[in-house]
Amino acid sequence: MLRQLRPEGLDFVESAPVRLVFARDISAPPEVVFSALADDVPGWAQWFPSVTRARPVEGTGAGRDITLRGGIRFVEHVLAARNPEVYAYAVASTNAPGLRALVEEWRLAPAGTGTRVRWTFAADGPAPLRMMLRAARPGLGRAFRDAVTALDRRLADR
Numbered sequence: 001m002l003r004q005l006r007p008e009g010l011d012f013v014e015s016a017p018v019r020l021v022f023a024r025d026i027s028a029p030p031e032v033v034f035s036a037l038a039d040d041v042p043g044w045a046q047w048f049p050s051v052t053r054a055r056p057v058e059g060t061g062a063g064r065d066i067t068l069r070g071g072i073r074f075v076e077h078v079l080a081a082r083n084p085e086v087y088a089y090a091v092a093s094t095n096a097p098g099l100r101a102l103v104e105e106w107r108l109a110p111a112g113t114g115t116r117v118r119w120t121f122a123a124d125g126p127a128p129l130r131m132m133l134r135a136a137r138p139g140l141g142r143a144f145r146d147a148v149t150a151l152d153r154r155l156a157d158r
Contacts, residue, residue, distance in 0.1 A: 002075065002093040006101040006124070010079045010088055013105045016122035018133045022144040023118040026152035030084035030108040030115045036151060037087040037106055038078075047154045048147040064089065072096045084108055098129035117148050 013019070026033065036043060041064050044054040050068050057063035062078040074096070076089040088105040107118040121140060123133055 002073065002095055004093050005091050005099055007092070008090050008101045008103050008122075010103070010105070012090070012101065012103045013088065013120050013122045016101070016103065016124055018121075018123045018125075018130050020121040020133070020137050020140055021118065022121075022141050023116060024145055024148045025111045025114055025116050026148055026155075027114040028152055028155040029113065030110055032155050033108055033115045033117060033151070034084040034087060036155060038081045038083070043154075047150040048143075049150070050143055050147070063092070074102075079103065080105075098125040100124045100126075119144050119148075 008016075028036075036047075041054050041056045044051045044066070051066060052069055053065075053067040055065050057065050057075065057077075062081065064074075064076045064078070066074045066076060068074075073094060074091045075093045076091050078087075078089050080086050080088040086105065086107050088103065091099070091102040094102070101122075101124040103122045105120040105122070107120070109116045109118075121133075124130070125133075
C-alpha cells in the first residue's frame with residue numbers, strides 16, 4: 001500500500017536532513033543525457049540496475065511510476081525539467097517505510113565534449129532512517145556509478 005509523503009519543492013535539495021551527492025563524468029553530451037533522463041522513462045530500467053520498471057504517469061503534471069528491486073515503489077512528480085541542465089522529481093507516494101520526503105535532482109554540465117552528471121538524493125525521515133541512509137552512502141554511490149556508466153554505454157550505442 002502506498003502512502004503519501006510530505007510535498008517538497010526543489011529547494012529541499014539544499015535543505016534536506018540527508019543529502020547524498022554523487023558525480024561522474026561521461027562521454028555523452030548534456031542534451032543527449034537529459035533526453036535519456038527526461039524523455040525515455042521506460043529506458044531507466046535498461047540502464048539503472050536498481051530499477052525494474054519505469055513508466056510515465058499521465059494526468060495532471062508530469063510524473064513517473066518507478067519500481068525498484070525488492071518491490072519498493074515510488075510515484076513521483078517532476079519538479080524541474082530544464083534541458084540540458086536539470087531534471088528533478090519528488091516522491092509523492094511510496095511503500096518504502098519511514099520516508100517522510102524524498103527529492104532527487106540530476107544536474108548536467110558540460111565536461112569537455114561530454115557531461116558531468118551530479119545526482120543529489122535528498123531525504124527526510126525519523127532518526128533511524130536518516131542514519132541508515134547515511135550508512136548506505138557507499139552502496140548508493142556504487143549504484144549511481146554503475147547506472148551512469150551503463151547509461152553512457154547505452155547512449156554510445158545509439
